[in-house]
Amino acid sequence: MIRFDNVSKVYPKQTRPALRDVSLEVEKGEFVFLVGSSGSGKSTFLRLILREERASHGQVHVLGKDLARLSNWKVPHMRRQLGTVFQDFRLLPNKTVAENVAFAQEVIGKSRGEIRKSVPQVLDLVGLGGKDDRMPGELSGGEQQRVAIARAFVNRPKLLIADEPTGNLDPQTSVGIMKLLDRINRTGTTVVMATHDQNIVDQMRKRVIELEKGRLVRDQARGVYGYQH
């Protein structure tokens, strides 16, 4: 699903690499936590998977494709097989919940019939059934993140990338979001989640990848958060 071969990333005008010689593999259906302090290279790692950045050295394979050889105009098609969730939800404030989710299908040209069928379905899945016509501003943080997850999942991606999805949420709400991500993972979707949330990592007991100053320092099955911050 994801393979990094000796990947380094140096941003222009910076001497210290953001990622240094990282090699790892994530199999189909896995749930992976990506941990590390700020500036450890977590975001760069995710941006490389999304092909927002290109690796300076080494190869990044996502969904069986070498991203270095993927031409620019094919990138959108690659991204359609990925779902993304962020700390700040990234919802469109002037569209309703249903429209926000439908947006992900409209921009890739799904028919109106398909959209009408799949949007209520996915809203039910994330536990927002009946809130189709609410505006994002009227929802709690946890509900907004559920909308974002619904949008990420509505096109049934093979891989879900989550960048600190619980970063803005209280512990109670975070547990709900994690249960949801776990359910999505059980449908066969691979989940890669960057997080700072110690409790969540310790409770879930999934694979943990730790980055420190751009290096891969730990790759542990059924791991724990492992360090104090």
Place this chain on the structure above:
Amino acid sequence: MRAQFVVSEIGVGLRRNLTMTFAVIVSVALSLALFGGSLLMSDQVSTMKGYWYDKVNVSIFLCNKSDAESDPNCAKGAVTDDQKKSIMSDLDKMSSVVQKVTYESQDEAYKHYKQQFGDSPLASSLTPDQMQESYRIKLKDPQKYQVIATAFDGRDGVQSVQDQKGILDNLFGLLNGMNWAARAVMALMLVVALMLIVNTVRVSAFSRRRETGIMRLVGASGFYIQAPFIMEAAVAGLIGGGVACAFLVVARYFIIDHGLDLSHKLNLINFIGWDAVLTKLPLILATSLLMPALAAFFALRKYLKV
């Protein structure tokens, strides 16, 4: 791609930038109105050339008795019959450039003069023998005046060779100059319009970076993300083009047919017809659509990474 979705995005974009949209429309309208105006001006000049060059003559004026005293060209005295015969036979030999030659005697010249200026005090004191005999030559190609001038200027008995076309050329030169000035202003306005479009697109892309960012994340194609911006520019441009077209039609109507009514006041000039105006409109509309679209396309390559 769903048309309804794209159309609604365009509407939102244009309303969000209402002042900028208005500026784009006005500058596109002005530059294209000037563009159309200068095209029509060229048409007008060539219509007038065709009309007037058909009527102009080259005249060879011959010396009369009073010229013999006052004009250095006529120092050898008034023209003789032999000189006239040789001029006439030379003109006959030049049939490749000369279409028709008419001889105007002193009496005929006097008569024409009386018809034209009969009321003036000078006309009453004039006598036929003060008039000049002349050959009025119609050329096959009005540009070939120089051939006649070199052949007859300075010859014995010839006072002067005059080309009426020279007088017209001054007029046409003036019109052409005005035309170039209009084109220069047009080019400047075009640059202003293009810069405005680039800026509008940039502001538009910036104010919608949230939407476009999300579109990118869910895998919208580059074209799909850019299309609303490009079409926004195209729609604003097309409105500007429409205004320019309306302006040209109204200008033709008020300057030539009504209002200023030049077609009656200057009835020596034949003006361009409606067909000349109407055939320019598709060109203007196409330009108003394509030019902003292209400008937006190139602006987006810089400001909207995919």
